Amino acid sequence: MKYNIKKLTTLIVSLLFASVLTFIAFQIIPGDSALNALGMDATEEQLEEYREAMGLNKSIPVRYINWLKDALRGDFGYSSQYQMQMKVSALIRDRLTVTLWLAVLSFFLIVVISIPLGILSARKKNGILDSFITLVTQVFMSIPSFFLGMLITLIFGIILRWFTPGNYISPGENFGIFLRFMIFPAIAVAIPKIAMMVKFLRSSLLREMELDYVRTAKSKGMTNINILFRHILKNALIPVITFLAMMLADILAGTILVEQVFNLPGLGRLLVSSIANRDYAVVQAIVLYIVTVVIIINFLVDLIYQWIDPRVKRD
Template sequence: MKYTLKKLATLIVSLLITSVLTFTAFQIIPGDSALNALGMDATKEQLERYREEMGLNKSLPVRYINWLKGALKGDFGYSTQYQMQMKVSTLIKNRLTVTFWLAVMSFLLIVVISIPLGIFAAGKKNGIPDSFITLITQIFMSVPPFFLGMLITLIFGIILKWFTPGSYINPGENFGQFLRFMIFPAIAVAVPKIAMTVKFLRSSLLREMELDYVRTAKSKGMTKARILIRHILKNALIPVITFLAMMLADILAGAILVEQVFNLPGLGRLLVSSISNRDYAVVQAIILYIVSVVIIINFIVDLIYQWIDPRVKRD
């Protein structure tokens, strides 16, 4: 319990510091937010009225506190890149659905494929299957997800016609067709990460196999498969969990280039368009989301460490 409370306190402090840095960074950027929102034709009175309504004429600490109160309620203000101002929270909520499902499907592919392959490769060390898996992982590790997405679009979309490139289907309209379309960008995101995870897990397992407790287990007559599954895997998974957590955070942050290739209205594309249009309210919210996801996932990983291996230091 003490360990959990300590990690929880660290989580809260980290999120607070992140919010301060995120807010301050966009307040010191040169430029007039009122002018960006209303345009060059706005009168002085209109600009002053806008600053009054948005609280831009208040001191920095007061603006931060008001912004933080809103952020805690999920209210990040209004976007300025649309003719009819739209709430930032609504924009992010709509785009987050796409990024969430892309992350879930990609992560499931990574876990379901990479862990069995990594175990199999380690169990067949230096054999033909191991050499073949190592070769394949080396190839796919070097392929960027966006390029793989282009190949998938060419082969499965244009040649085989398994899907129509660029024909994104809203999950509210047809959820089954939405998932069917999303599997292709999920594969593009997952394949390079599967290759990295297989290589990382294989190395971690082989490292554990050289330790004394493995030789002790062998001397007691335990089979190689039983030692691998019941003892080695548990210890080897600890560094792999960190690796998987960082990949999940990366996907949740928005696979920007893959979203561009498949024309997905996800969080990554929203971030790019908001930066281009100097829509700082949206950029602020997305950056806070990305950093918060990384911090929260690290917190969850720390708790999982304790569950897998109680020997992890608690001080």
């Protein structure tokens, strides 16, 4: 119980500290937010009215408290790209749906493919199959996701016509077509990470296989399969979970280049366009989202550690 309370306290403090840094960073950026929003033709009276309406004429601590209160309610103000007509929360919500689906599909592919391949490679150490898996993973680790996306678009989109490149259909319009389209960018995101995961899991398993408890289990008559799944895999997964968490956080943060290749209206593309248009309200909200995702995933990983290995809570 103390372990969970300690981790929960760390989570809350980290989120609060991250919110302060995120807010302060955008307050010290050179430029006038009112001028960016209204344009160079705005009069001084219009600029003052805007600053009054947005609370920009108040002190930084007051603005932070007001911003944090609104953020906790999911209100990040209005986007300057849309002339005060579009709320930031609505913009992010629409794009986040795409990014979440991409993350779920990619992560699913990473887990269901890499773990069996990693186990198989470790069991067949230095064999033909292990050498083949190692060669393939080395190749795919060196290929960036956006280039894989281009190859997938060329082969499956243009040549085989399994999908129409750039023809994104929202899940609300046709969920089946949406899912069929999303599987291709998910593959582009997943393949390099699958290669890294297989290599990492193989190394972790081989390291565990050399420890004394494995030899003790063998001396007691346990089969290699039983030792692998009852003891080795459980211990080998502890560092692997951290690696998986980093991958998940990376995907949830928005795979910008892959979204560009497949013309996906995800969070990554929104971030790029918002930076280009100096839409700081949107950028600020997305940065806070990314930081929050990373912190929460690390918190969940700590809880999973305790579940897999109860000794962790004694540290």
